[in-house]
Amino acid sequence: MSDQSFADKAVMDFPRRDAHDKVTGRTRFTVDIGGSEVLHAALLRSDHASARIIKLDVEPARKMPGVRAIATGSDVPGRYGIGIADYTLLAKDVVRYHGEPIAAIAADTLEQARAALDAIELELEPLPASLTMADSLAENATLVHPDWQDYEVLFEGGVRGGNIAWEATVERGDTDAAFAREDVTIVEGFYEVGRQSHVPFEPRAAVASFEDGRYHIHASTQVPWTVRTVTARVLGVPESHVRVTVPTVGGGFGLKFDASIEPCAAVLARMTGRPVSIINSRREEQMTCLSRENAEIRIRSAVTSEGEIVGREATVLMDCGAYGGEQVFLTTMTTHTLGGNYKLGAVRICSRAVYTNTPPNGAFRACNGVYNTFALERHTDEIADAIGMDRMEFRRRHVLGDQDISATGQVYDGDVLAPMLERMEVLRAKSGSRKDLAGNRFYGEATTVGTWLIFVGPSAATVNLNYDGSATLVTTGVELGQGTMMQALPQIVAANLGIAPEDVIVKTADTDAAGRDLGVGGGRTTVSIGAASEAACTVVRDKLLGVASEILQTPKKDLVLARGRIEIKGRPGSGTTIQQVVAEAESRFGPISGSGSFTTPPFECMPGCTAGHFIDAIEPVFAVHNCELAIDPDTGKVDILAYRVVQDVGRALNPRAIHGQIQGGVVQGFGYALHEEITINETGAFDQTGFENYLLPLATDSIPVEFDLYEGAPAVGPFGTKGAGEIPILNVAAAIGCAVANATGKQVSSMPLTPPKIAALIDDCNPPLQHDHISPVWSENTIERK
Amino acid sequence: MTTSLMINGEERSLTCDPRTPLVDVLRNELRLTGTRNVCREGYCGACSVHVDGKPMSSCLLPVGTLEGRDIVTIEGISQGDKLDVIQQAFIDLDVIQCGMCFPGMVMTLRPFLRDNPSPSRDAVKFALVGNVCRCTGYERIIDAVMSVVDATEVTE
Numbered sequence: 001m002s003d004q005s006f007a008d009k010a011v012m013d014f015p016r017r018d019a020h021d022k023v024t025g026r027t028r029f030t031v032d033i034g035g036s037e038v039l040h041a042a043l044l045r046s047d048h049a050s051a052r053i054i055k056l057d058v059e060p061a062r063k064m065p066g067v068r069a070i071a072t073g074s075d076v077p078g079r080y081g082i083g084i085a086d087y088t089l090l091a092k093d094v095v096r097y098h099g100e101p102i103a104a105i106a107a108d109t110l111e112q113a114r115a116a117l118d119a120i121e122l123e124l125e126p127l128p129a130s131l132t133m134a135d136s137l138a139e140n141a142t143l144v145h146p147d148w149q150d151y152e153v154l155f156e157g158g159v160r161g162g163n164i165a166w167e168a169t170v171e172r173g174d175t176d177a178a179f180a181r182e183d184v185t186i187v188e189g190f191y192e193v194g195r196q197s198h199v200p201f202e203p204r205a206a207v208a209s210f211e212d213g214r215y216h217i218h219a220s221t222q223v224p225w226t227v228r229t230v231t232a233r234v235l236g237v238p239e240s241h242v243r244v245t246v247p248t249v250g251g252g253f254g255l256k257f258d259a260s261i262e263p264c265a266a267v268l269a270r271m272t273g274r275p276v277s278i279i280n281s282r283r284e285e286q287m288t289c290l291s292r293e294n295a296e297i298r299i300r301s302a303v304t305s306e307g308e309i310v311g312r313e314a315t316v317l318m319d320c321g322a323y324g325g326e327q328v329f330l331t332t333m334t335t336h337t338l339g340g341n342y343k344l345g346a347v348r349i350c351s352r353a354v355y356t357n358t359p360p361n362g363a364f365r366a367c368n369g370v371y372n373t374f375a376l377e378r379h380t381d382e383i384a385d386a387i388g389m390d391r392m393e394f395r396r397r398h399v400l401g402d403q404d405i406s407a408t409g410q411v412y413d414g415d416v417l418a419p420m421l422e423r424m425e426v427l428r429a430k431s432g433s434r435k436d437l438a439g440n441r442f443y444g445e446a447t448t449v450g451t452w453l454i455f456v457g458p459s460a461a462t463v464n465l466n467y468d469g470s471a472t473l474v475t476t477g478v479e480l481g482q483g484t485m486m487q488a489l490p491q492i493v494a495a496n497l498g499i500a501p502e503d504v505i506v507k508t509a510d511t512d513a514a515g516r517d518l519g520v521g522g523g524r525t526t527v528s529i530g531a532a533s534e535a536a537c538t539v540v541r542d543k544l545l546g547v548a549s550e551i552l553q554t555p556k557k558d559l560v561l562a563r564g565r566i567e568i569k570g571r572p573g574s575g576t577t578i579q580q581v582v583a584e585a586e587s588r589f590g591p592i593s594g595s596g597s598f599t600t601p602p603f604e605c606m607p608g609c610t611a612g613h614f615i616d617a618i619e620p621v622f623a624v625h626n627c628e629l630a631i632d633p634d635t636g637k638v639d640i641l642a643y644r645v646v647q648d649v650g651r652a653l654n655p656r657a658i659h660g661q662i663q664g665g666v667v668q669g670f671g672y673a674l675h676e677e678i679t680i681n682e683t684g685a686f687d688q689t690g691f692e693n694y695l696l697p698l699a700t701d702s703i704p705v706e707f708d709l710y711e712g713a714p715a716v717g718p719f720g721t722k723g724a725g726e727i728p729i730l731n732v733a734a735a736i737g738c739a740v741a742n743a744t745g746k747q748v749s750s751m752p753l754t755p756p757k758i759a760a761l762i763d764d765c766n767p768p769l770q771h772d773h774i775s776p777v778w779s780e781n782t783i784e785r786k
Numbered sequence: 787m788t789t790s791l792m793i794n795g796e797e798r799s800l801t802c803d804p805r806t807p808l809v810d811v812l813r814n815e816l817r818l819t820g821t822r823n824v825c826r827e828g829y830c831g832a833c834s835v836h837v838d839g840k841p842m843s844s845c846l847l848p849v850g851t852l853e854g855r856d857i858v859t860i861e862g863i864s865q866g867d868k869l870d871v872i873q874q875a876f877i878d879l880d881v882i883q884c885g886m887c888f889p890g891m892v893m894t895l896r897p898f899l900r901d902n903p904s905p906s907r908d909a910v911k912f913a914l915v916g917n918v919c920r921c922t923g924y925e926r927i928i929d930a931v932m933s934v935v936d937a938t939e940v941t942e
Contacts, residue, residue: 015880022885023873023892025820025860032819199920201824201832201886251884251920282825481884481921656880660926664883667923691829691918699914699924 010495010719013656016486017502018248018479029250030205030220031279038207039068041268041278042113043261044103044120045288046095049357049684050129050142053093057121058103064119066112069271071104076267078234080259083166083328083614085152086145087360089234089263095124096144096322097359098684099288101261106268106276129357131684133296133317136163136356137773144322144355158328158612159783165324165353167783168331168612170339172409173346175778178311184302187383190769191299191375193733193751195291195319195678196671197694198364202250203285208265209275215266216243222256223519224476224509230259231266242266246509252480253668254363255290257521258326283689290362291678293327294319297375298774299338302345303383307394310345314338315774315781318368320353321360327353330368332614333453338372339407340451340620341417342380342398347407350782357684363521365665366730369452370672371751377448377734378748381741391738392447396421399449400620409606410617416713417449420624420646427644427708428626434641438630441639442762444743447626450731453618454716454723455522456600460515461532463493463540465592469564469579470503471540476517477529478509482725483657484525491653492530492718496537497544498561499578515597523621523723526653528598530718535596543592544578547585551576601716619715621722622648625666627735631743636759638674638740645707650715650722658709661725666705669732671697677752791852793818794862804850809833811849812859820860820889824918831917832886834893835859841894843916860889863896870896875930883921891917895931904935 021027058070073092079085091102103120107113130136130144144163145151159167179186208217215235221227224244232239249256261278268276280288295318302311316334320327334351351368364370384394399417406412424447435443462474473493479485490504507513517529545556548566552559558569567575585592603617610616628642645662652658675695679687688694715722733751741748746761749769753761760766775781789800793816800811807826812818812835822832826845833844836858863870869877872895876882891914898905898913905913910931911924919927 013880015877016882018885019877019880019882020869022882023876023888024864024869025818025822025889027885028819029886031823032813034814034817034819201822201830201884201920249884250886253920282827481882483883654880660880660883660922663923663925664921665923668920691825691827696918696920697923698918699911699928702911702924704925705923 010491010653011501013654014487014491014501016483018486027248029202030207030218030247031202033207033218033277038275038277039106039108039272040110040113041104041106041265041276042110042117043101043264044117044122046091046098046100046102046124048095048124048126049098049131050127051095051124052127053091053095054125055121055123056102060121061105061116061119064112064116066108067105067116068108068274069106069268071264071267071271076234076263078236079151080230080233081154081324081328082326083155083158084160084324085154086165087323087325094127097357099359100322104264104268106272129684130163131357131680133319133354133356134773136354144357155614161783163355164783165320165355166328166331166612167350167352168335169348169350169782170335170407170610171348172407172606172609175311175313175346175348178346179302181302181310183304184310185386186300186302187379187386188300189375189379189382189749190771191297191378191749192769193295193371193374195294195361196364196676197286197289197291197678198253198255199694199696200251200253200255203280203282204256204260205279206262206265207275207277208262208269210270210273214241214243215269216245217262217266218245218247219262220249220256221246221262222252222478222480222521223258224478224511225516226519227259227262228511231263234263235267244511246478249478249480253365254367254521257363257519258290286689286694287686288359290325290360292364292367292370293361295368295371296771296774298771299375299379301379301383303387305387307387307389307398309342309398312344312347313778314349315778316351316372317774318351318353319356319358319361321356321358323360324353325360326363327361329614330363331612333368334372335407335610335613336453336618337369337451338376341376341400341449343400343404344407348778349407350778358680359686365668366452366726369450369730370733373448373450373731374733374737374751377731377738378741381738395449408610408616410603412620413714416648417622420622420648420710423646423708423710424624424626424644427646427706431642431706434628437641441630441632442743443630444739445628446735446738446742447624448731448734448738450623450727450734452621452727452730454527454621455524456528456619457518457524458597458599459517459528459532460595460597461529461536462514462593462595463533463536465540465544465582467582469499469577469582470505471497471499472505472507473533474507474514475529475533476509476511476514477525478520480520482661483654487654487657488526488530489533492533493537496534497540499564523726525723526721527717527723530721531598532596534718535598536594539594539596540592543585543594544581547588548576548581551581551584621727623727623730625731625735627739629736629739629743631740631758633762636755636757636762638753638758640670640703643703643705645705645728646710647707647724647727648713648722649709649711649724650713650717651711651720652709653721655709658724659707662707662728663705665728666732667697667702669729670701673733673736673751674753677754787850789849789853791854792856794858800849802849805848808835808844808847808849808852812844818859818861822886822889824886829916829918831894832890834890836893836897839897841897860892863892871934872896872899872931875934879926879930879933881922881926881930887917887919891927907932
């Protein structure tokens with residue numbers, strides 16, 4: 001694409017081709033796959049948080065009407081996980097959380113499968129349960145996994161032990177010396193947050209069949225290759241025996257970034273020889289949601305009177321629930337988010353995934369970045385207050401800029417955050433203060449910054465240039481609703497081949513058709529699959545131009561692709577059509593196709609400063625948010641009066657779609673910050689079982705988000721793009737938390753800020769956070785490394 | 787027990803348990819899967835259908851109570867390629883994301899706009915409190931609705 005600017009070639013704001021079927025109800029999601037041949041499965045789940053399985057007799061259930069097969073733990077014996085293989089699909093011997101599946105039954109109807117569950121004879125003997133991280137970290141705590149040392153390690157380098165599933169640390173510079181300086185003010189803060197449930201409208205669902213000796217799973221997933229790997233592991237078959245295809249997915253938000261029920265459907269399909277469908281009920285989906293984890297955070301900073309942060313240390317405890325799951329990986333992200341935003345002298349951060357006897361957690365849009373940013377930005381306000389500096393002034397002076405080093409010692413290119421803060425000032429001035437709308441209520445405003453990363457990793461793409469001049473793009477990307485498969489990818493291929501995006505067919509994900517891909521999440525699809533697609537297009541262009549060069553008797557470098565034709569540069573109409581060149585190519589050597597791939601570029605950190613990290617250096621992506629709000633002093637209810645976003649997008653291919661991502665992500669953040677609350681009762685179960693008591697934002701809770709897309713920051717993505725869907729939620733809790741602190745003059749240190757909590761905050765009735773299980777001595781919160 | 791009712795203009799006789807929620811009959815037996823089964827508690831609105839012209843949550847309607855009623859689902863709204871104006875506005879303004887909630891939104895908004903041809907933005911929001919969307923944050927949906935409302939008659 002170096003020969004011509006992208007803006008000349010790409011179709012911007014390309015309409016998404018799935019829109020018509022989605023508004024008319026014709027789209028078939030995984031939950032809509034049906035037919036009389038499909039069997040329906042239901043799962044027997046534990047109603048204890050921690051118990052020994054004394055008896056599991058499924059024979060009575062086999063005699064129930066309609067029952068075709070029953071699977072238990074011995075049918076799916078393999079363990080899986082991220083970093084460590086600690087996960088079992090169906091519990092054997094012990095159960096570790098309320099809701100853990102123990103057996104699966106396939107029957108002719110769902111009602112029959114559910115009725116048969118009641119006939120299974122199950123006896124559980126309760127064991128002591130650790131329901132909180134404080135329980136799990138207490139001396140002589142019950143071990144959630146007494147056999148943790150026997151588990152297979154899948155990623156080397158992590159430190160773990162007992163109820164610590166994984167620990168990631170970074171230590172750069174002499175932090176002790178920084179804190180010992182006489183010219184510094186030491187500021188310390190404690191923070192804690194609850195869980196957040198994704199609530200995708202399509203629950204996790206899978207329909208599996210066993211065909212010609214191989215498993216074929218239609219799954220509602222973001223990670224077809226993970227489903228393939230996990231299914232093979234738990235069933236003990238080669239990965240090549242598993243095929244995963246993905247129809248349109250009805251929302252994911254990170255929940256579907258792990259395998260869950262898919263292998264159960266697969267094993268039941270093999271047993272019955274029939275397609276088997278498993279769809280989580282809404283209650284199951286809520287009660288076993290791989291939520292954004294609850295966390296407890298301690299940050300301490302040594303700051304000069306000018307605001308230079310000469311030393312920072314932090315400990316972040318992340319509740320991974322009964323199995324490590326995504327939290328093992330996400331310990332890495334603390335360094336890049338809580339350790340982001342600001343220039344740091346010496347730094348040491350420890351992030352620990354802690355086992356508890358609660359439902360396992362997982363990935364959720366911007367993951368722990370959301371609460372690490374909340375904690376960091378509240379802490380930043382407290383630092384500014386402590387040294388008597390204006391909060392905005394502090395940020396302007398100390399955000400990361402060109403050639404500054406990150407927490408892991410990576411050198412960042414480009415001044416991005418400071419100009420974004422300036423752009424926010426412009427946006428605020430343009431729309432004007434909404435203070436008048438607060439009336440007699442408390443009014444608060446805050447501006448916060450946030451750092452996330454473009455999650456890259458391997459992607460593959462093949463482009464077939466068809467006889468009719470259209471192109472088919474084959475990847476294992478998934479359309480969740482974000483639009484990448486409908487918009488950015490056909491736009492990128494079209495711009496590279498000089499054809500219309502309407503003429504680019506994008507094949508739905510099929511692990512039998514395309515090369516491996518890490519999955520759709522982390523804002524990576526446009527960047528990683530886009531880059532792989534572009535690389536595939538380069539091969540196609542080269543072949544196409546080679547043939548055209550001979551036909552037109554013109555060197556390749558003097559040919560351009562545009563509007564379905566190949567022209568001699570500067571002489572429109574002089575060339576020929578792509579179709580004619582394809583026909584000529586077919587007669588000479590066959591059809592034109594090309595494959596391309598992409599993986600994480602070699603970003604560099606300072607060697608030796610990290611341990612247990614899956615990613616040491618990143619491509620950062622930044623956001624600046626501003627919030628104005630009013631608080632009813634009697635009820636504690638918050639009304640958002642204005643919300644503004646300046647987002648680093650690299651380059652905006654689809655400003656309308658990015659607007660949709662920003663509006664949607666910010667409103668999800670409103671829910672997280674204000675009213676989406678999960679509480680865990682004494683049985684280890686969530687109290688919130690559905691829409692009645694898990695309170696999602698409604699139309700009346702939203703306001704139009706004002707935004708400015710910041711273009712031009714360094715980016716590895718095609719045409720300078722960055723993922724835009726992940727980060728709109730990144731600093732919402734931070735902006736609301738800081739604005740509530742500003743409005744009330746109180747310390748805000750926990751989320752969500754429900755009305756009762758804010759009312760208590762105003763009346764000074766909230767007890768101060770106590771984290772006795774986080775030592776004031778940083779190193780005591782780490783496992784000693786050998 | 788047999789229940790006779792009209793579904794999308796066709797007379798249907800259903801012999802299932804009269805307590806079966808209408809949404810299950812539509813999706814599982816008639817394979818009209820555009821009616822989405824999401825919360826099953828009456829809060830999300832994704833399963834909205836018209837019963838004698840009024841939008842109702844089909845998860846809360848036992849089919850046995852619908853004898854002689856006239857049911858229209860999302861599949862009965864558009865005639866071939868001719869879409870309702872609100873459906874077209876959702877497409878034209880690139881509002882859709884995962885799409886699971888949109889059939890229900892259409893089922894709520896069509897009679898609302900018929901009865902309230904010039905609603906304010908706030909009135910549209912209040913009309914949608916029974917239709918939850920997890921993806922979009924609503925405002926662009928409201929923008930699309932306002933784009934089909936006669937702007938001169940809007941009173942905020």
